[in-house]
Amino acid sequence: MTPVASGDADRRRRRATVEVKQGLRELGAELTLLNRRVGARLGLKDVDLDCLDLINAHGPLSPTALARRAGLHAATTTGVLDRLERAGWVARDRDPADRRAFLVRALRDRNAELLELFAGMNSSVERICADYEDADLERLADFLRRTADAGRNASEELAGN
Amino acid sequence: MTPVASGDADRRRRRATVEVKQGLRELGAELTLLNRRVGARLGLKDVDLDCLDLINAHGPLSPTALARRAGLHAATTTGVLDRLERAGWVARDRDPADRRAFLVRALRDRNAELLELFAGMNSSVERICADYEDADLERLADFLRRTADAGRNASEELAGN
């Protein structure tokens, strides 16, 4: 499997791949740290902020769907939503199509606070992006999306037994 | 500030930047989900796994340094390390240079289980990387590193009030 004699070209490529993987791990670590710090400012547990992000990103969502996306126990999700609702981050409406279900939606006003706290990171990323050509940015976005998909697939594989 | 009349070129660029930012958020969400699923398999809280990753990445580390990197309270870190130590993930050695301090190091054997659980994601990322030229990979790694640095800076800004 492992080539016995690897030329400089092979070595360079493998090294580059390793650095991409390291970059991904490091990025993930920094993003979770940032989330934790932002959450601390708002009095939110990091899992609460994770859920709030998911609600913001994926529109109105049922608690069960949220639990699946976040990888949380259903009862835990109830607790998370209780806290988010009590603090005015989200609202629970009955699902008109299913009278057992609720739809959780994010409230606009407090969301501004969130953006404020992420403003530093946001502008830094924009500054970084400014160094790239349009086509490069599109390639970057494509890579990020594909990697995120890979993460989702890996998660599902681990979830289903 | 905001341009009144934006041409197609401007629009394309802004769209590309937005997609990079969205990709980053989505990637972060998927990576934390993956971490949660992996942790669930191992009986670890997600914060425990975060810490274990940091210990693996940044060599032997004092509990205080770990707490800072992870954004956790010192007392919380003690609890995390107790659990990790009890389950055989890490060991605490006294720091020879400072007799108050400890150095936490990861143990090799159980680490193999970790790699196993991340194997799916790992191979997917390698498959993705295979589609890129060497120079592209290096550019990607550079982008990831710069973004991670931006995250660290943003976190520090939020931490130091």
Add this chain to the structure above:
DNA sequence: CAATATGCTACGGTTCTCGTATATTACGGC
């Protein structure tokens, strides 16, 4: 050498988590 700062942990009150039970509603077969 005193005074202060630092590293880590013990303790305890509050909060969170998650398995189970329960109430309500959907759905499928007949």
Add this chain to the structure above:
DNA sequence: GCCGTAATATACGAGAACCGTAGCATATTG
């Protein structure tokens, strides 16, 4: 339409985690 089963959300409670505070040991500073 009816009944059994599945699904959605929450209540409850035991166990665990979090984190402010206090405490001890050691460093560092003046």
